[in-house]
Amino acid sequence: MKCADYDKIFKIMGNLTPLKVDCGQLCGGACCKGDSKTGMLLFPGEESPLTVIEGENGQRLAVCNGTCDRSSRPLSCRIFPFFPTISENGKIFVEPDLRAVRLCPLLEHSDEIEFDPKFFKAVKKVGKILARDEECRKFLENITEDIDEIGKFLE
Ligand code: SF4
Ligand code: SF4
Numbered sequence: 001m002k003c004a005d006y007d008k009i010f011k012i013m014g015n016l017t018p019l020k021v022d023c024g025q026l027c028g029g030a031c032c033k034g035d036s037k038t039g040m041l042l043f044p045g046e047e048s049p050l051t052v053i054e055g056e057n058g059q060r061l062a063v064c065n066g067t068c069d070r071s072s073r074p075l076s077c078r079i080f081p082f083f084p085t086i087s088e089n090g091k092i093f094v095e096p097d098l099r100a101v102r103l104c105p106l107l108e109h110s111d112e113i114e115f116d117p118k119f120f121k122a123v124k125k126v127g128k129i130l131a132r133d134e135e136c137r138k139f140l141e142n143i144t145e146d147i148d149e150i151g152k153f154l155e
Pocket of ligand 2: 031
């Protein structure tokens, strides 16, 4: 059963990206250079036309060969390198996904970059939709914990 309406979620994200220009030119598309053992984490109930493998802790990961049909890329790719974190009282924030801190130059130079506010509004909206579903909310909580832990380590 679908945990959240991913068709609706993908529609909200549309073609939005953190910048109004192609950030892949900054880094040679570093986030699309995984291999057959690394992949993008799928959200609970999210389906993908890509090959899906089981990662550590039973997570489902979508793997690609570095190219994809943008209209069918996973949600993790659409919101990268940010994440809709959730507070203890259920409030959604859009924060840098510190799991990508060593990979993505957007996080390293975030103070100097002019981001597209529409992207952040969309990620927040998506976070709110996900938080309405129990399994997805738990997923947001777990990743928020991971991001917070990395944040403490980086302080
Ligand atoms: S690693 Fe960051 S800057 Fe590079 S393409 Fe991915 S999101 Fe853009
Ligand atoms: S699915 Fe597409 S956007 Fe996501 S990592 Fe692969 S090539 Fe990049």
